[in-house]
Every structure is written in C-alpha cells, then in structure tokens.
Amino acid sequence: MKVLTWNINGIRASKKSLKVLFDSLDADIICLQETKVTRDMLDEPSAIVEGYNAYYSFSRKRSGYSGVATFCKDTAAPCKAEEGLSGILTSQSEDSVGFYGNLNDFDGEDKELESLDAEGRAVITQHRIKCKDGEIENVAIINVYVPRAAEREDRQQYKLRFLSLLQNRAETLLQNNSHVIVLGDINTTHSALDNCDTESEEFTKRPSRLWMNQFLRESDRDPKLQCNDEESDILGGTMTPNLIGGLFVDSFRNLHPDQEGAFTNWCTTTNARENNYGRRLDYILTNEKLHVNCVTDAIIMPEIEGSDHCPVKVNYDFEIVIPKKCPSLCTKFMPEFRGSQQKLSSFFVKKPDSNVKISDAEKELKSQEIVSLKVPVITNSCQSESLNVTNLKKRASDSVLSTSKSKRSKMVKSEVSKQSSLKTFFVNPKKTEEKLSPSKLINLKFSEHIPKSPDSKAIPIQTKTSPYFNKASESKSVVKSAVLGSGEGTASTKSSSSSAWKSLLSGPGKAPLCKGHKEPCVLRTVKKDGPNKNKQFYVCARGEGHSSNPEARCDHFVWVNHKSK
Structure with a gap:
C-alpha cells in the first residue's frame, strides 16, 4: 500500500481535475x-472524486484557511474516521476512532481543546490491514497540518x-493495539541535513525541533539537539x-540517512526551487514496529x-481489508452530495393538513364559488361584462408593472444623457470665454465673421494664434485633438498623440542590470506591513540559492525612485 502526503x-487551485491529479500520484x-476550503465552500468536484x-x-x-483532507481509494477505504485530535468534533459514534488519552492537563471546560481543533488541522482514518504473517491488525493514519509559529509568541505557544x-x-492509539502513521506538514526541520541554511546559531534552539527530536526513537535522534536544562524547561512548560x-521513525530519513538536498518546501517569491534552496x-x-516490518521504500x-511543497510517498508491505461501508464522515454522505438536501422552495409550499376533513357539501359549495368567479355575468344591456377577480388582479399588476418599467427606462435614459463624456475634461467653452480677456475674446469671435466666397467656402485669412493656447503644453493639445477628433487627423498628429499618451501613462521604466550577472533585474513590491509597504524595488531575476552558488541570485538590490509627474 502506498501512502502519500502533500x-x-x-x-481548488489545481489546474487538473482531482481525478487526473490523484491517478498521476500513484498512491492508495x-x-x-x-486545502483552504471551509464547509460552506466545499463543492462537488472537491468532495466527490x-x-x-x-x-x-x-x-x-x-x-479559506488551513484545512486537511484524506482521499482513500475505494480499495483502501477506512473502517473508521473522525475529525480533530481531542474528540470534541466527533459524535462518538461506532465509526469514530476513539482513544483520546489523558486530557486533564489541558485547560478546563474544553476551551483549549476546542481552540486546538478549531482550525481544521487533523483527520484520522483507521484501516484494517493484513500483514505478511496473515494477521489482521489496525493502523490509524493521522493527517496533520501543524501550525506555523512565525514570530508571534502566542502562535509559538499554540x-x-x-x-x-x-x-x-x-501514543494512546499505540497503547490500544493500533499501529500509527503520523504524516503531513509538520512545519519544522529536524536536523541540519533538512535545511538549506544552517549557519544561524538559533537552528538548534527552536522548541518545535526539540519536540521532533524527542518524538523519534533514540537511534534516529540528532545528538546536537539533546535538551539541556533550559531547553527541557521550555518543552516541559x-x-x-x-x-x-x-516511539516513531522518520521513514524517509531512515532509508536515506545521508541524502542531501532532500527538501519538500521552497520559497515561491524568490524562485528558490530553481536552485533547490529549501527545507524538509x-x-x-x-x-x-510497523516501520521495521512493513516499510519498503520512501x-x-x-x-x-x-x-x-512537493509530495512525499512511503510504500508499506501490507494489504487493506475493505470494509462493508465507509464511515459517516465521508463526504458522499453529506446532504448536498447524496441528493437528499432540502430545497429552498420546499419552505414556501403549504403542505395539506391531513387531519382536516372536508365534507361533500363544502366541496360542492367551493366548486360553485370557483365557477361563479370564472363565468362572466351580464345583468342588462347597459351594464358591461363583469370581470372575474383573477383578471382584475392580473390587469392591475400588469399596469403597475408597465408603469414602473416605463419610469425606470426614463430614469435610465435621463441618467445616460446626464453622464459626462471624456471630451468635457478637456474643453469647456463657457469657462474658456470667462477666462479670456476682451481683446482675446474679440480675436476668437472674429473667426465667426470671416467672409465667405460665393461657393460657400471660407476665405483663408492668416491670424495670429491666441497667447492663451500657446501656454498649454504640446502633449495636452495633442491629447485634446486625439479625444475630440473623429479620425480626421494626419499621420504625424496620430503619432504625436500616441507619444503623448505614453508620456502621461509611462511605467516604471527599463529594468537595470544586476551587479553579479549583468542581467535585467525583476521588479518586486514590499507586501510586509511597515514603513516600506507597497514600495517597489529591483533584485536579481535568478532564483534564490546558497551564497557559495555562483548560479544563484546575487545580492543586487535597489529601490525604485518614482518621479513625480
């Protein structure tokens, strides 16, 4: 049986369908x-494969935060399954895994336990397996996403x-006759061999790394991580x-004790995967016991x-006994995916009351009332034909609807007519006349009285351009002609218009060359909160790597100096 973690x-970000993706991974x-989905976000393609x-x-x-999921082939289905580690999230049914251990040391009234299970970080599936000796045993697979501590003290404690x-x-499951596989993103590196950068003195001081060291069996521990009194106090608290x-074995490292560069995570913003500059x-x-008897490859x-991240896969030499049915936690039993979910329309339909009995006389009376409403009644020739109630209501609603539609259409048309066009931002004749002096205004008005020839064509008269327009920049005048013109400009006008738009909407400019490789840099933006947030800078475009690697990114760094426009 092949077990994979990733x-x-x-x-939902996968470009392939989950069926195609899972089949390509070749795991049971x-x-x-x-997974980054909450219960309300789960859709059918992600739930049913x-x-x-x-x-x-x-x-x-x-x-859209955290979350884990375990997908088992139908030939490797579990007999039991539950969500969380504490048992608070499970209904304690016959198909829950059980065996929760001593929880007295956690804060009372289940507040701490509820908090630890509230981020969707664990799923446990229990399987019946047939080992090489023919014995039928249990194995519990604990799929976990360990929190990332970052630099916050409260998250480190969490x-x-x-x-x-x-x-x-x-350990409680082990003590109750079940094998255990703990797998997932543990969010820590155990030894120096699992980290691309071990030069920092703090590498051996992280509590999570000390926890990992004591969790593994004695022969797999890193001797450099033996706890002193101070570090024991940190863990003891x-x-x-x-x-x-x-009690546990790191299956991959046990089979590959000296393999370097065996990393599973890389920084995407620095393209560190290109030079395998990452962490495990x-x-x-x-x-x-299960590792020694059954693990054959990792x-x-x-x-x-x-x-x-990338996947990690381990091959176990045992067979899974297929149960008669899947546990109730399986997504195919969720109401929206098994076809029994109640529709919204059912809440608005009045169900008949079977306890109320209607006599034959009442039924006949109601039928007569319906007929009297539908059949038109004429009293005399002067009176008009009476209308049934249904038609009256329909006509009234239609008239109200048509009136409201006409009002809305008029409002839309008026709003469209009132909307400003792009031209208004460049020319405003009224304000132009107000700003011009009387002498300048005479020159402009004079053009309206130019004498015309008999063929109705204006006689060309050479006039001096108004100083008012000479003060405007060339780019703005070209933009005006580009916006106001109707395609009648010359080729030179169009080219100057294009250059004017480019000058107004220019980008950050040409990227500089990095110092180390003399190659064009890449533009990045500061996303971290602080005084430099949203500021841009240039760095080497190559992927991040060790300082001794000449093919890795050099230390070129320069802030972008945006010129005011």
Whole structure:
C-alpha cells in the first residue's frame, strides 16, 4: 500500500481535475494539507472524486484557511474516521476512532481543546490491514497540518500545545493495539541535513525541533539537539507530563540517512526551487514496529508542481481489508452530495393538513364559488361584462408593472444623457470665454465673421494664434485633438498623440542590470506591513540559492525612485 502526503496549498487551485491529479500520484491513500476550503465552500468536484472516498476537516475560525483532507481509494477505504485530535468534533459514534488519552492537563471546560481543533488541522482514518504473517491488525493514519509559529509568541505557544495533543493521541492509539502513521506538514526541520541554511546559531534552539527530536526513537535522534536544562524547561512548560516519546521513525530519513538536498518546501517569491534552496517540512512518521516490518521504500517527489511543497510517498508491505461501508464522515454522505438536501422552495409550499376533513357539501359549495368567479355575468344591456377577480388582479399588476418599467427606462435614459463624456475634461467653452480677456475674446469671435466666397467656402485669412493656447503644453493639445477628433487627423498628429499618451501613462521604466550577472533585474513590491509597504524595488531575476552558488541570485538590490509627474 502506498501512502502519500502533500501540502497542496489550495485544493481548488489545481489546474487538473482531482481525478487526473490523484491517478498521476500513484498512491492508495492521499493526505492533503492546507486545502483552504471551509464547509460552506466545499463543492462537488472537491468532495466527490471517482474511485476515491474523502474525509475533510474544516477551519471554524477563518474562511479559506488551513484545512486537511484524506482521499482513500475505494480499495483502501477506512473502517473508521473522525475529525480533530481531542474528540470534541466527533459524535462518538461506532465509526469514530476513539482513544483520546489523558486530557486533564489541558485547560478546563474544553476551551483549549476546542481552540486546538478549531482550525481544521487533523483527520484520522483507521484501516484494517493484513500483514505478511496473515494477521489482521489496525493502523490509524493521522493527517496533520501543524501550525506555523512565525514570530508571534502566542502562535509559538499554540503550536507546541498542538504538538503535545498530537503526541498524546498518537501514543494512546499505540497503547490500544493500533499501529500509527503520523504524516503531513509538520512545519519544522529536524536536523541540519533538512535545511538549506544552517549557519544561524538559533537552528538548534527552536522548541518545535526539540519536540521532533524527542518524538523519534533514540537511534534516529540528532545528538546536537539533546535538551539541556533550559531547553527541557521550555518543552516541559508546553508538553503534557504523561508523554513517553521515542516511539516513531522518520521513514524517509531512515532509508536515506545521508541524502542531501532532500527538501519538500521552497520559497515561491524568490524562485528558490530553481536552485533547490529549501527545507524538509513534510514527514511520514511510522511507529517503530510497523516501520521495521512493513516499510519498503520512501521517496520525495520534487517533480510534482502546483504548490510551494512537493509530495512525499512511503510504500508499506501490507494489504487493506475493505470494509462493508465507509464511515459517516465521508463526504458522499453529506446532504448536498447524496441528493437528499432540502430545497429552498420546499419552505414556501403549504403542505395539506391531513387531519382536516372536508365534507361533500363544502366541496360542492367551493366548486360553485370557483365557477361563479370564472363565468362572466351580464345583468342588462347597459351594464358591461363583469370581470372575474383573477383578471382584475392580473390587469392591475400588469399596469403597475408597465408603469414602473416605463419610469425606470426614463430614469435610465435621463441618467445616460446626464453622464459626462471624456471630451468635457478637456474643453469647456463657457469657462474658456470667462477666462479670456476682451481683446482675446474679440480675436476668437472674429473667426465667426470671416467672409465667405460665393461657393460657400471660407476665405483663408492668416491670424495670429491666441497667447492663451500657446501656454498649454504640446502633449495636452495633442491629447485634446486625439479625444475630440473623429479620425480626421494626419499621420504625424496620430503619432504625436500616441507619444503623448505614453508620456502621461509611462511605467516604471527599463529594468537595470544586476551587479553579479549583468542581467535585467525583476521588479518586486514590499507586501510586509511597515514603513516600506507597497514600495517597489529591483533584485536579481535568478532564483534564490546558497551564497557559495555562483548560479544563484546575487545580492543586487535597489529601490525604485518614482518621479513625480
């Protein structure tokens, strides 16, 4: 059986259909992180994939944020499934996984547990497997998207508490006769071999890295990450006291202990993937017994694009026993995808009351009333034909509707007629006459009284151009002619018009050459909050890489100096 994990960075952003994408990954169980869909955003193409059954966890805090999903082939369906790590989000039904461990160390009244499960970061599926010796056993696959701590102290605390809850659940399942596979975006690098830049002294001091080291078995730990007293206090303040540690194996690193450049995440803004300048953040961690007996291969798939992460896949030597039915968490049982969702129109239709009985006499009376309304009645020749009530209502509504339509059309026409055209921004005859002095105004008015020849053509008279127009810039006069003219200008006028528009709407200019490679730079914008937000700068266009790599991006940097127009 092949198990795969991948931070997809938005499940709806895939250019391929999920069916085609999943088939190309060649895996029986596909665990995705950062799906970025909430319950109300889930559509049918993301929920129902032919040949697969899906299990989602959604963020309850923010829309389009976080989220994980596990897709199992129909031949690898789970017997149980549930959302979250604490058990708060599950209904405790017969197809929930169970075994939640000691949760007394978490804040009371379930507030902390509810917060840790509210961001849609975990889905657990339990499968029945047949091992090589023929024994039928259980294996729980915990698909997680560990929070990113960044530089915020509250998020660092949240991340460590999440890791504590994750370890508590995984070890509890192990103690209750189930194998466990913990996989996903763990958002930490374990050893120096898993990071492109290990020159920083803080590399060995991160609490999440210390957690990873103690979570793995003794032989897989990094000796440089052994906790001293101070670091033990940091972890001790966030980890629950009942944790054991040392029960899991990093399946990829165990099979490839010395492989360098085995990264799964790269920065997209600096094109770091081009030079493989990244980190290994995605793991498949298997409990020791299952790893030793069943793991046969583990690979990283950097050739798969579409995200800032790439997939990791591990091959296990066992078969899955297919259950009779999928767990209730499966998306195909959601009301909107199983065809039993109640339509909105059903709320507006009055259902007949079966308890109310109508006698035959009442039915006959109602039928006579309906006939009297529909049949026209004529009293005498002077009276007009009476109209039935239905027609009166219809005609009244039609007249009101036609009146409102005519009013709306008149309003639209009046609004269209009042709308200003582009010409009004360049010429305003009234204001022009007000600004001109009497002498200048006489010169302008004089052109209206130019004598005409018998053939009604104006006699050419040479006049001096008014000083008022000489003060206007050449580009503005050309723009006026381009806007006001009707295509009668000469070729020189059109070319000057084009150059005038370009001068008014000019961009940032030609990109400079970088110092290291003498190649055109790329323009970027500061997105981070601060005094330089939205400012633009030029940097080398090559991908980010190590400082010792001559083919990587050089250190060229220059701010864009926008000239005022």
